Amino acid sequence: MSLATEIELLESTPVHTGVQLPIYMDNHATTALDPRVLEAMLPYMTKIYGNAASRNHSFGWEAEQGVDKAREQIAKLIGATAKEIIFTSGATEGNNLAIKGVAEMYREKGNHIITQVTEHKAVLDTCKRLEKNGFKVTYLPVQADGLVSVADIEAAITPETILVTIMYANNEIGVVNPIAEIGALCHAKGVLFHTDGVQAVGKIPVNVQTDNIDLLSLSGHKIYGPKGVGALYVRRRNPRVQLNAQIDGGGHERGMRSGTLNVPGIVGLGEACELAGAEMVAETARLTQLRDYLRGRLEAKIDYTAVNGNMDHHLPGNLNMSFVYVEGESLLMGINDIAVSSGSACTSATLEPSYVLKALGLGDDVAHSSIRFGLGRFNTKEEVDYVADKLIDTVLKLRELSPLYEMVKEGIDLTKIEWTAH
Amino acid sequence: MAYSDKVVDHYENPRNVGTLDKSSSEVGTGLVGAPECGDVMRLQIKVNPDTQIIEDAKFKTFGCGSAIASSSLATEWVKGKTVAEALAISNTEIVKELALPPVKIHCSVLAEDAIRAAIGDWKKKNNVAETESALVGASA
Numbered sequence: 001m002s003l004a005t006e007i008e009l010l011e012s013t014p015v016h017t018g019v020q021l022p023i024y025m026d027n028h029a030t031t032a033l034d035p036r037v038l039e040a041m042l043p044y045m046t047k048i049y050g051n052a053a054s055r056n057h058s059f060g061w062e063a064e065q066g067v068d069k070a071r072e073q074i075a076k077l078i079g080a081t082a083k084e085i086i087f088t089s090g091a092t093e094g095n096n097l098a099i100k101g102v103a104e105m106y107r108e109k110g111n112h113i114i115t116q117v118t119e120h121k122a123v124l125d126t127c128k129r130l131e132k133n134g135f136k137v138t139y140l141p142v143q144a145d146g147l148v149s150v151a152d153i154e155a156a157i158t159p160e161t162i163l164v165t166i167m168y169a170n171n172e173i174g175v176v177n178p179i180a181e182i183g184a185l186c187h188a189k190g191v192l193f194h195t196d197g198v199q200a201v202g203k204i205p206v207n208v209q210t211d212n213i214d215l216l217s218l219s220g221h222k223i224y225g226p227k228g229v230g231a232l233y234v235r236r237r238n239p240r241v242q243l244n245a246q247i248d249g250g251g252h253e254r255g256m257r258s259g260t261l262n263v264p265g266i267v268g269l270g271e272a273c274e275l276a277g278a279e280m281v282a283e284t285a286r287l288t289q290l291r292d293y294l295r296g297r298l299e300a301k302i303d304y305t306a307v308n309g310n311m312d313h314h315l316p317g318n319l320n321m322s323f324v325y326v327e328g329e330s331l332l333m334g335i336n337d338i339a340v341s342s343g344s345a346c347t348s349a350t351l352e353p354s355y356v357l358k359a360l361g362l363g364d365d366v367a368h369s370s371i372r373f374g375l376g377r378f379n380t381k382e383e384v385d386y387v388a389d390k391l392i393d394t395v396l397k398l399r400e401l402s403p404l405y406e407m408v409k410e411g412i413d414l415t416k417i418e419w420t421a422h
Numbered sequence: 423m424a425y426s427d428k429v430v431d432h433y434e435n436p437r438n439v440g441t442l443d444k445s446s447s448e449v450g451t452g453l454v455g456a457p458e459c460g461d462v463m464r465l466q467i468k469v470n471p472d473t474q475i476i477e478d479a480k481f482k483t484f485g486c487g488s489a490i491a492s493s494s495l496a497t498e499w500v501k502g503k504t505v506a507e508a509l510a511i512s513n514t515e516i517v518k519e520l521a522l523p524p525v526k527i528h529c530s531v532l533a534e535d536a537i538r539a540a541i542g543d544w545k546k547k548n549n550v551a552e553t554e555s556a557l558v559g560a561s562a
């Protein structure tokens with residue numbers, strides 16, 4: 001083929017409007033690094049390699065400048081001051097440091113902690129560990145819409161209560177708790193308030209002052225920043241919160257978290273916060289629209305769907321939907337060029353349905369048929385259309401195969417059947 | 423989880439999906455599993471009253487890909503067999519044919535249960551005693 005005909009052929013090919021597969025729509029699990037964040041980090045991986053704790057030469061000063069800037073950027077996003085930011089390896093560490101740090105520091109004052117059943121394992125398992133060490137933990141249930149009741153928290157507070165830890169937004173069902181009310185309640189009662197802010201920070205407005213938050217964990221990789229870096233906000237005034245360090249050593253981070261700072265990661269986290277703050281309004285509008293569009297398309301073609309979690313108090317990019325009468329694993333098998341999460345939180349061996357969905361009162365069968373869509377900064381309308389088409393196809397096909405769907409259509413009450421559990 | 427090519431093939435092109443007339447005396451229906459466990463299989467057979475040969479089989483399954491494949495395969499295998507021959511199908515053969523991993527063995531057990539339940543239903547409808555069909559099997 002001559003070059004001329006080759007060019008001609010190329011030019012006559014229609015522009016490729018298709019989407020690139022596989023599609024990533026699991027942005028609550030993690031997010032892609034924003035190229036602008038990477039750009040900010042690169043110099044700190046090559047030229048600016050000093051130890052931010054080296055006080056006596058320019059290599060250290062330069063690194064420290066990068067860290068200081070990041071501290072400001074993070075603080076600004078959540079209404080804190082730079083001195084209140086402690087760098088960590090992520091939110092798992094942040095949650096551990098906040099909860100164990102408070103529990104150990106304030107043990108004289110009391111031994112009771114309040115949390116809720118839908119927290120991330122990084123909170124739940126930390127609380128369980130404290131229970132083994134003599135602390136009492138109240139795990140509050142949530143309402144059917146996934147929100148915790150402020151009245152329940154108030155009723156659970158005793159003179160022994162030292163800490164309330166309630167997540168800002170849930171990673172599975174995207175509901176946003178009444179954090180400002182909880183913060184006000186805690187401050188009125190003289191109880192410290194920690195929130196796992198991983199899913200909320202950078203997505204919706206968070207302000208530690210107006211929300212009366214004493215401790216807040218956040219993580220880089222959920223906001224288009226790098227993995228393995230996060231921060232814990234620790235209030236310095238009204239009240240001044242003290243923590244028992246969990247990692248001892250060189251006394252970095254005001255003694256609360258020793259270890260040489262991950263300077264490139266921290267710079268990336270700072271940049272990610274800056275971008276999230278600057279683009280929050282536009283991104284919220286875009287993601288909310290895409291999310292509602294996806295939901296509308298699915299509901300138009302599929303019957304017996306249900307949306308999980310309160311949609312009025314909700315993260316913009318989250319949609320958690322149940323497609324009853326089809327089983328989750330077979331559903332995922334049909335949409336294997338789309339990365340989403342299913343309500344079968346298992347690695348398939350156990351087939352344990354998600355404890356969060358069960359906390360809403362959903363049956364195992366409904367939980368198993370649930371899909372979490374996590375829309376993010378890099379998802380496009382074309383991708384949403386592809387996902388909707390594929391999901392509709394797969395659900396309809398599996399419903400054709402489903403004896404349960406047929407029975408329901410015939411008006412049979414499935415709860416009246418004597419199933420042969422095995 | 424990686425699925426074998428055969429499981430994927432049955433998942434994508436399930437054989438004998440559908441419903442037979444439950445009220446017909448020639449039809450046996452087996453409904454096994456439970457929604458809470460994440461798997462329900464319905465397997466139906468249509469038996470020729472004279473020859474006891476299974477002339478048609480249909481299934482519908484709510485379950486994972488391996489469960490769908492196991493029941494799809496089961497309908498293929500029972501078709502053309504006598505009732506007694508079909509009773510001899512065991513889940514281990516299904517496991518082997520579909521190359522199911524250990525965690526998916528119960529899906530094949532469910533398919534075997536479904537075959538037995540369908541045959542049991544047919545026998546009850548037609549007052550066929552266990553021994554009688556065993557005799558037919560022996561002479562076949």
Ligand SMILES: Cc1ncc(COP(=O)(O)O)c(C=O)c1O
Binds near residue numbers: 091093196220
């Ligand atoms: C709500 C919530 N908390 C904590 C974590 C853990 O964060 P990291 O991965 O930074 O340790 C996650 C992410 O998995 C999360 O979604």
Ligand code: FES
Binds near residue numbers: 461485488
């Ligand atoms: S039917 Fe339960 S895992 Fe296959």
